[in-house]
Amino acid sequence: MKKLIFCLLALVILQSSSPKKEQLPxxxxxxxxxxxxxxxxxxxxxxxxxxxxxxxxxxxxxxxxxxxxxxxxxxxxxxxxxxxxxxxxxxxxxxxxxxxxxxxxxxxxxxxxxxxxxxxxxxxxxxxxxxxxxxxxxxxxxxxxxxxxxxxxxxxxxxxxxxxxxxxxxxxxxxxxxxxxxxxxxxxxxxxxxxxxxxxxxxxxxxxxxxxxxxxxxxxxxxxxxxxxxxxxxxxxxxxxxxxxxxxxxxxxxxxxxxxxxxxxxxxxxxxxxxxxxxxxxxxxxxxxxxxxxxxxxxxxxxxxxxxxxxxxxxxxxxxxxxxxxxxxxxxxxxxxxxxxxxxxxxxxxxxxxxxxxxxxxxxxxxxxxKTFYYYYRKNALEAVRMGNWKLVFAHKGRSYMNQLPGNDGFAGKAPEDILIPMALYDLRRDPSEQYDVQSIYPEIVAQLQKIAEEAREDLGDDLTERNGKNVRASGLVE
Structure with a gap:
């Protein structure tokens, strides 16, 4: 009986000391x-x-x-x-x-x-x-x-x-x-x-x-x-x-x-x-x-x-x-x-x-x-870059809903795709709705964001500047 109790105690100690199975969320x-x-x-x-x-x-x-x-x-x-x-x-x-x-x-x-x-x-x-x-x-x-x-x-x-x-x-x-x-x-x-x-x-x-x-x-x-x-x-x-x-x-x-x-x-x-x-x-x-x-x-x-x-x-x-x-x-x-x-x-x-x-x-x-973010759209167009709360939008043609009457009950209103978007710098902390271009006030911020954009173009390319990226991979194609 003593041997049985000893074995049971040893088993409990062994189990408590062994590493627990990883609990994954x-x-x-x-x-x-x-x-x-x-x-x-x-x-x-x-x-x-x-x-x-x-x-x-x-x-x-x-x-x-x-x-x-x-x-x-x-x-x-x-x-x-x-x-x-x-x-x-x-x-x-x-x-x-x-x-x-x-x-x-x-x-x-x-x-x-x-x-x-x-x-x-x-x-x-x-x-x-x-x-x-x-x-x-x-x-x-x-x-x-x-x-x-x-x-x-x-x-x-x-x-x-x-x-x-x-x-x-x-x-x-x-x-x-x-x-x-x-x-x-x-x-x-x-x-x-x-x-x-x-x-x-x-x-x-x-x-x-x-x-x-x-x-x-x-x-x-x-x-x-x-x-x-x-x-x-x-x-x-x-x-x-x-x-x-x-x-x-x-x-x-x-x-x-x-x-x-x-x-x-x-x-x-x-x-x-x-x-x-x-x-x-x-x-x-x-x-x-x-x-x-x-x-x-x-x-x-x-x-x-x-x-x-x-x-x-x-x-x-x-x-x-x-x-x-x-x-x-x-x-x-x-x-x-x-x-x-x-x-x-x-x-x-x-x-x-x-x-x-x-x-x-x-x-x-x-x-x-x-720290940063790249705003790409269409096939491979770098349309904007972000650094903290600063956002530099590059000149490009794109979609806009502004000044267009929307549709109703499931039907679409107009959303032209060829609106010319001008280059602009926005301070999203003060101007989250991107209304006020502040390039002229902060040329040093524009320069920093331009450098970030160049890094993106080198890495991923940019159709707007006709650049091919060095580190892109291909999608799958039907076999």
Whole structure:
């Protein structure tokens, strides 16, 4: 009997002294489509509320100086997944259903990186990094996928829900497919079908969390909306005081609430890092079916702040201080290296552009890990550079919504693409809406920013000055 007791005591001591298994946090990344800086009530939205997202902000950190990598769909998503400026990896603009390129297999995505640590990985929503099989999520680190392969307006349906006719632009598009893993599950043919997407993605996300609660997981939830055409389920239609767009934002908030509730019910609330942000600013010429830039200039498709400054909320209970506001410059490209630091994964051998912002997430908001930022658009045009709160915009032709009457009820107003944008220096601390050119007052700041621009052109190139970058990689091509 004494021997048995001694053996049991020895076993207890051995177990207590042996190193504990590494406890890795779950990662949830919720990515909106065309949601503007002013579209959440914690960022100033009016006539509707987003209480679940607001609660995330109250329990975590709300970033106010957070930039999407580029103000358009595919480029922004490529940057998020790889931590690179999208032009570094050969992705620009929005890939079409007819595009022959997509994300290269040589690039490392967040999902592939987390596979090093045994993460279960799932994506439920919009992908938009190539629709052919070799570009789909399962070939880039994800275990499962349900969603649209590209934007929800790339279908043969007019904005009023009627089928497009041969003389109309949208007639050229194929039927919009809903993909499950690598195959088409069904076809999205009507606005009623689109109204089911937010709920479908949410239900798939909740199920994924429940099935993987005993293992570390990475959940990527890139909603197809509020990109037009917008559609909302019956449970939220007419619930706001602002119309269909606000109804949709309330449904998105419900979706976030379902994710938060599932985490709590399954004991995962304190070991899950949640990041909520958007791919770019609002598509303003769609009027009441578009969001708000929150007072920043312009919107989607421009390198002004309204195109690239987006909400970002990070909650990681026990790590993020509650109710903190961070005004430091940061970007979606910084998410990749930050997750790598948190989870202890190896970084890719090739160059990335993101910086580790874990110090900010932990509440050290006096630090400034990101010093500069490059505003690229179109194929490879360096339209502006940033240093702290200083922003130098270079002369270029681009989109503008200013002085244009927006559309209504899903139809677009004008947004000319060939407006001449003059060179200007802005002090975003005093002039966040980019109204006052101060080049003549601060020539030394212009010189510093010009030097930063030259570094960008040397590295990544610049179509505006006909420069080829030395460190760019190619996108994948259809085999």
């Amino acid at each position: 779950n990662i949830i990344l919720i990515f909106m489509d065309d949601m503007g800086y002013g579209d959440l009530s914690c960022y100033g939205a009016v006539n509707y509320r987003t209480p679940n997202i607001d609660r995330m902000a109250a329990e975590g950190i709300r970033f106010t100086n957070f930039l999407a990598a580029q103000a358009v769909c595919s480029a922004s998503r490529a940057a998020l997944m790889t931590g690179c400026y999208p032009n570094r990896i050969g992705i620009s603009g929005a890939l079409m259903p007819f595009s022959k390129n997509g994300i290269n297999s040589s690039e490392t995505t967040i999902a592939e990186m987390l596979k090093q640590k045994g993460y279960a990985t799932g994506i439920f929503g919009k992908w938009h990094l190539g629709y052919q099989k070799q570009f789909l999520p399962l070939q880039h680190g994800f275990d499962e996928y349900v969603g649209l392969p590209y934007s929800n307006d790339m279908w043969p349906v007019n904005f009023d829900g009627t089928p497009a006719q041969p003389n109309q632009n949208k007639y050229i598009y194929p039927v919009l497919p809903l993909i499950q893993n690598n195959d088409k599950k069904e076809e999205i043919k009507t606005l009623g079908d689109q109204a089911k997407l937010t709920t479908l993605y949410t239900e798939k996300a909740v199920d994924f969390i429940k099935r993987n609660k005993k293992n570390p997981f990475f959940l990527y939830l890139p909603h197809s909306m509020p990109h037009v055409p917008i559609a909302v389920s019956d449970k939220f239609k007419g619930k706001s005081k602002q119309g269909l767009y606000a109804d949709l934002m309330m449904e998105i908030d419900w979706s976030v609430g379902e994710v938060l509730k599932t985490l709590k019910e399954n004991g995962l609330d304190k070991n899950t890092l949640i990041i909520f942000t958007s791919d770019n600013g609002p598509w303003l010429n769609f009027g009441n079916h578009a969001g708000s830039s929150g007072g920043f200039r312009e919107g989607k498709g421009t390198s002004y702040e309204g195109g690239q400054r987006v909400p970002c909320i990070v909650r990681w209970k026990g790590t993020t201080p509650e109710g903190l506001v961070c005004n430091q410059l940061s970007s979606t490209i910084d998410i990749f290296p930050t997750i790598a630091r948190i989870c202890g994964t190896e970084m890719p051998n090739h160059k990335i552009d993101g910086v580790d912002i874990l110090s900010l997430i932990k509440g050290n908001i006096e630090e400034s890990p990101r």
